[in-house]
Amino acid sequence: MPSYLAFFRGVNVGGANKLPMKELVAILESLGCTKVQTYIQSGNAALTSKSRSRDKLSAEITAAIEREKGFAPLVVLLTKERLAAIVAANPFRTAESDHKSLHFFFLTAQAKKPDLAVLEKLQAADESFQLVDDVFYLHAPSGIGRSKLAAKVDRYLGVPTTARNWRTVSTMLELAGE
CATH class of the missing domain: 3.30.70 (Alpha-Beta Plaits)
Structure with missing residues (x-):
């Protein structure tokens, strides 16, 4: 199962687009994501997903957050291999x-x-x-x-x-x- 790192734009910044990390974990798990771990409150998560399409999973995450929280954050998904190459x-x-x-x-x-x-x-x-x-x-x-x-x-x-x-x-x- 592919591992991804999710970086959310504009979450919990300046009091806007509030998304507690516990709620983010629940949203990700509702989409079938597993092994979800978050880091700090600005919207960073490590997860695994059966989805092999980063673009599709990113769009599903954005849509789920919009349904649950009323805003649609930009979500950049990277594989751990890609992030390692970036570093x-x-x-x-x-x-x-x-x-x-x-x-x-x-x-x-x-x-x-x-x-x-x-x-x-x-x-x-x-x-x-x-x-x-x-x-x-x-x-x-x-x-x-x-x-x-x-x-x-x-x-x-x-x-x-x-x-x-x-x-x-x-x-x-x-x-x-x-």
Whole structure:
């Protein structure tokens, strides 16, 4: 049975789209998912499913949450092998020691016409980024809370994303191994 890592966008952020993790587990289990484990309240889950189609399972999860909670979050599903490959391809290895400065933006699809030139103009002097396939890696030592670049990633890549810091990504990879 395939193992997946689910990353939800906009769940439990700023008091909006409230989804307690116990309810998320129940929703995932109602869809036939097993071995469901969540990590922190921002919408991260490790699970197994009989579904071999990530796109179909992602759509089913979004629809179930909309039925139960009244909002339809973006859900990015990755296999543990894919997340391991993303981690291995991290171009900012030296930033792994500061989990708050290294971010992974998971794209819902590969960017067809990303405007990287505009993103370069938006980046702060201490920021670095790299787009590799369907992942946008960002090293932002001053944080992403005020980053003009981080705020505009979706717009200039042309596809929706959901971002996680190094600690969350590495913890999710550990959960997938259990």
